[in-house]
Amino acid sequence: MQPPPTMKDMPLRPAIQALSVFFLALAALPARGEYLASCPLPPESFWPKLRTLPPEVIEIEADYVEAIRSEHIHARGDVRLFTEGRRLDADLIDVFVPSQTVETQGHTRLFDGDLLVEAEAGRYRLEEDVGEFSDLDYWLRSRRARGSAEQAAQDGPGRIRLTSGSFTTCPEGDDSWLLTADRIRLDQDSGRGHGYDVTLRFKDTPIFYTPYINFPIDDRRQSGFLTPSLGYSSNNGLDVSVPWYWNIAPNYDATIAPRILSERGLMLESEWRYLRPSMDGILDLSYLPSDRLAEDEDRHMVRWRHRSSIRPGLTLRIDATDVSDQSYFQDFGTDVFTSSTPVVERRAELLYSQPNWRLTGRVQDFQSLDPTLPAASEPYRRLPQLLLQAGAGLKSGMFWDLRSELVRFDRRASLTGIRFDVEPEIGFRQDGGGYFVESRLSLRHTRYALDEAVPEAGRNLTRTLPRATFDAGLIFERGLDDGALQTLEPRIFYGYVPFRDQDDIPRFDTGEREFSFDSLFTTQRFIGADRVGDTHQLTTAVTSRVIDPNTGTERFNASAGQITYLDDRRVRLRPTDPPRRENRSELAAEGQARFSTSWQGRASLIFDTDRDRAPLAAVAVSYNPNKRALLNLGYRLREDEIEQTDISGFWPLNDRLRAIGRWNYSLRDSRNLELLAGLEYRSCCYGVQVALRRHLTDFDGEYNNSIFFQLTLDGLTRFDTGLDNLLREGISGYGTYEER
Structure with missing residues (x-):
């Protein structure tokens, strides 16, 4: 050798x-x-x-x-x-x-x-x-x-x-x-491959064959067919989609998907994308001529999302959607959210940003999809809206802010007009090792120029109100026997806004803020500028945390607080509403805990101490003993509106088979909102998922039944009918604990 x-x-x-x-x-x-x-x-x-x-x-x-x-x-x-x-x-x-x-x-x-x-x-x-x-x-x-x-x-x-x-x-x-x-x-x-007499076999059974196929072999985008999808629902019957990708140019492309709905007809869906050095956007187009289940009406959906940089600091954004009818998303939506959308928005805005201020110009319109919503209750159009926000902090701890708006509201058969709102604010904040102190003082002025006069008030209305707040907290710490660190954080908040009669002021875009733990530290009882709530309040709250010193993560935190009102609150959303005379608010509490590596929970509670009942509550507990098992238990309560339980998760039946499911039940109405049950089989090189879903549609109260199927050939392709997205949206934690 x-x-x-x-x-x-x-x-x-x-x-x-x-x-x-x-x-x-x-x-x-x-x-x-x-x-x-x-x-x-x-x-x-x-x-x-x-x-x-x-x-x-x-x-x-x-x-x-x-x-x-x-x-x-x-x-x-x-x-x-x-x-x-x-x-x-x-x-x-x-x-x-x-x-x-x-x-x-x-x-x-x-x-x-x-x-x-x-x-x-x-x-x-x-x-x-x-x-x-x-x-x-x-x-x-x-x-x-x-x-x-x-x-x-x-x-x-x-x-x-x-x-x-x-x-x-x-x-x-x-x-x-x-x-x-x-x-x-x-x-x-060319970055292309060409295959002849191509066969895909699954369990020795041919499931796909083509005498010729053209496919990419590098990262360059190429035109060609994508993986088809197949599904079934009681709304649409058999649902088959065969998408085709069109590489128009390096900065333009499109996906065109003929979709066959056996109960309705042939639908054409498409997505067009463009990308330029200073702009990008997506145009979605869907069209179904002569829908057999809708008296041969033509159905369509158009959505345009656009963003462009006109010059440094100046940006144009457009997001506009139009559908042919109020039932479009109910019939063709792919998840619970889109099928229950009450309105779709058309919005264009121009933003100019600088280090200490930002100017926004916006036009906004809505299309109502709720057939039960009268025209007088639809959202107002903003034609146009101008927003100016500014602010800066000083080294001394002083800071200032400015929030202002000029907007014209328009809606058919309604009172319309212009609103100008401005609120300058000054404040001071100091943070120490175990405390913080913050105070704010602002003056809010609002002026209306209405197209029609309000009885006994005229067309020009004004309102000016000061606001003062003081916020302070302490942080105490102690070590526990296991080495963890526990904190005790008491906090007080004082707020004052005087009363001004606002019954003559129209309500364009203002609603009452839902009470929560965060509401303890604000004087704003309303969302929108048409109402400024009077208040003279003092909040006392406390937070406690248990922190792991090795990782810095919180094992446990709990907070609770309540507002004491020193005066009645006379400003209400509607003139017919009585004033609020309670001397204290509901008790607001929230917390979350990691009991072990497997158990964790979170909860929020609004408790009325005068009536000894909870008008709002939400509790969720998760059990995750390993990466392939997860169980979520949830309860939601909103007094006189909803009371629901929600059980979801996935659980292994053996090394390769696991059950997946969700049960969302309304205790108030004594009926199921959504039932989802399926099986997932995972081998060393492929996965199969089958699920049945029955969910309640919002507007007509009818159920839609669907069958979902998914076959994943690892490293090659996935035949999906939307099941993966449905599971990720419906089962909290799905996809997070997958073994890789």
């Missing part, structure tokens, strides 16, 4: 790179999903060891190495060739220097740290980038993928042919799914 030589400047690197490029198309496939711990993986010893070498250095180890007149290098007997980041093993290697040809014989293995290729023999001409290798098996370490080919040939730079190729992410000996092709051509210059 001769000593292993170290050779520089030998023309072998292109040959090694040529073998790697055979499988660039497979390396560009999407990452695999969940992988079970029980699934077999190649042992570490399966992957050859690499060496760290300087660039352009090649090392050859073999039982015998011979250089013949500097024209022919011959190595045989356990040949191991190392370059930077690559290794080539073979029984025999010949390098013919004049013809720039490399030949391997016997068992050949190539490894680049991720791709391992085994072949029987190969021949490669370096200058022409032409060569052939036969009887290939390959493994992709990062994708847990493998496959084979009878022959791989390179016909020139970046042009590769594969014969009888296959691909799967299943472990050795398991071909649960397998993609095969009679011939494959790869062209790196």
Whole structure:
């Protein structure tokens, strides 16, 4: 055995790179999903060891190495060739220097740290980038993928042919799914691959075949069909969508999806995207002519989202939606939120931002989707609205803020007009190691110019009100026996706003703020400028936390507080409402706790101490013993409106099968709001999910029944009917605890 030589400047690197490029198309496939711990993986010893070498250095180890007149290098007997980041093993290697040809014989293995290729023999001409290798098996370490080919040939730079190729992410000996092709051509210059007689088999059953397919092999966007979707619901019947992606230009593209609804007809959905150096946007278009379930009415949806930078600091944003009818999202919405949307918005705004101030110009319109909402109760249009916000802090602890608005309100068959609102504010804040103090003083002036006179008030109305607040808190700390840190944080808040009669002022966009724990530390009882609530109040509250000193995370926190009113509150939302004469507010409390690594909970409560009842409550508990199991228990109460329980989660039945579900029940109405039940099977290389859903539609009180199905072939594609999004939205924590 001769000593292993170290050779520089030998023309072998292109040959090694040529073998790697055979499988660039497979390396560009999407990452695999969940992988079970029980699934077999190649042992570490399966992957050859690499060496760290300087660039352009090649090392050859073999039982015998011979250089013949500097024209022919011959190595045989356990040949191991190392370059930077690559290794080539073979029984025999010949390098013919004049013809720039490399030949391997016997068992050949190539490894680049991720791709391992085994072949029987190969021949490669370096200058022409032409060569052939036969009887290939390959493994992709990062994708847990493998496959084979009878022959791989390179016909020139970046042009590769594969014969009888296959691909799967299943472990050795398991071909649960397998993609095969009679011939494959790869062209790196165009970034495209071409497959002929392509078959996808699942459990030895062909589920997809095409005589020809064109697919990308790099990150360049290419036109072509995307994965179709299939579903069923009682609203639409069989629902099939086949999307096609159109790469119009490097900065323009579109997805066009014909959608067949067996009960309604043929629908065309599309998404158009554009991207420029100073702007970007998305245009969504959907059209269903002659809906058979809607008396042959045409149905459509248009949504335009646009953003552009006109100049530094100046931005234009547009978000506008229009639908053909009030039932559009109810019939075609894909989740609970979109199917129950009461209004859609059309908004365009121009923003000019500087370090200490921002000016916003906006026009805003709404389309009502609630058939029970009268025209006089629809939201007002803002045509237009101007907002100016400014503020700055000083080193002394002083700060100032300015909030102002000029807006015109418009609505059919309603009182309309212009409102001007401005509120300058000054304040002071100081934070110490165990305390903080903050005080604010502001003056709010509002003026109305109405199109029609208000009886006994006229068309021009004004209101000016001062506001003063003081906020302070202390932080006490102590150590617990287990090393944790506990805090006790008492806090007081004082606020004063005098009374002004506002019964003559119209209500354009103002509503009553829902009382919560945060309401304890504000004087604003209303959202909007049409009402400024009078108050003379003192809030006392306390917070306690338990903090892990090692991680800084909170194991537990709880807060509670109550407002004491020193005067009656005479300003109400409507003139007919009686004044509030209570001398104290409801008790507001909230908290969350991590009882252990598996148990955690959170709760919020509004408790009326005068009536000894809770008008508002929400409690949620989660049990997460491991990554594949989660159970959520929830309860929500809003007095005289809702009282619901919500149970959701997923639970393993064995190592590969788990149940998924959600049960949302209305105790107030004694009926189910949503039932979702399904099974999820996870193997080493694929996943199957099936779920049945029954949910209540908001406007007509009818139920919609749906069937969802999803098949995931790891590393290749996913056949989905929207089930994944439905589970992520309906089951809190779904997708967070997936095993990777």
